[in-house]
Amino acid sequence: MSKKRVRNIKKELLSDNWYSLQKITFDYLKDDGTWETQARESYDRGNGAAVLLYNSTKKTVVLTRQFRIPTFLNGNTDGMMIEVCAGILEEDNPEDCIKKEILEETGYKITKVTKVFESYMSPGSVTEILHFFIGAYEDHMKISAGGGVSEETENIEVVEYTFEKAYEMLLSGEIRDAKTIMLLQYAKLNHIL
Numbered sequence: 001m002s003k004k005r006v007r008n009i010k011k012e013l014l015s016d017n018w019y020s021l022q023k024i025t026f027d028y029l030k031d032d033g034t035w036e037t038q039a040r041e042s043y044d045r046g047n048g049a050a051v052l053l054y055n056s057t058k059k060t061v062v063l064t065r066q067f068r069i070p071t072f073l074n075g076n077t078d079g080m081m082i083e084v085c086a087g088i089l090e091e092d093n094p095e096d097c098i099k100k101e102i103l104e105e106t107g108y109k110i111t112k113v114t115k116v117f118e119s120y121m122s123p124g125s126v127t128e129i130l131h132f133f134i135g136a137y138e139d140h141m142k143i144s145a146g147g148g149v150s151e152e153t154e155n156i157e158v159v160e161y162t163f164e165k166a167y168e169m170l171l172s173g174e175i176r177d178a179k180t181i182m183l184l185q186y187a188k189l190n191h192i193l
Helices: 069-073 094-106 163-172 178-189
Strands: 006-015 020-029 035-044 048-055 060-067 080-083 085-088 114-120 129-136 157-162
Touching (some): 048 178, 094 129, 129 178
Parallel strands (some): 048 129
């Protein structure tokens, strides 16, 4: 679709507390040639990166477990989520960002990651593009406990599962985070483990 199908974009800032939430009003050119005025809310939290850490020898993956208030508010009884390591890019490029997040969240110092794809995670309301990576780890790469950055109020538990167990958790619904599901599926389809 061309940008010529959108005109008269008006933005109204609704919130700039954590990230920015805007009401966007615009005219959209429909297929029948008529213009229609639409209004949507768009949440801009920046772009991010996520990584599946895997060990080919042990056939294991390193994931994180942490409390997520939006899931708690939407029926996740304890609010805990099992996820791949991930973070917001801020000023970093995706690869540098994810290496920094790996160290902060898991305590592993990884020097090489491979980008496998990128995706809009919730295109109806969030601007974020998420860059997906895989990265091999070995036990000797663990240089700290991980757990996140205390100034960012992160309380992250580092968990290691066999790939088989993690995939079973995906199938049973114990793992319900989209980025984690996507990377575990990628690993399964591409015979990473």
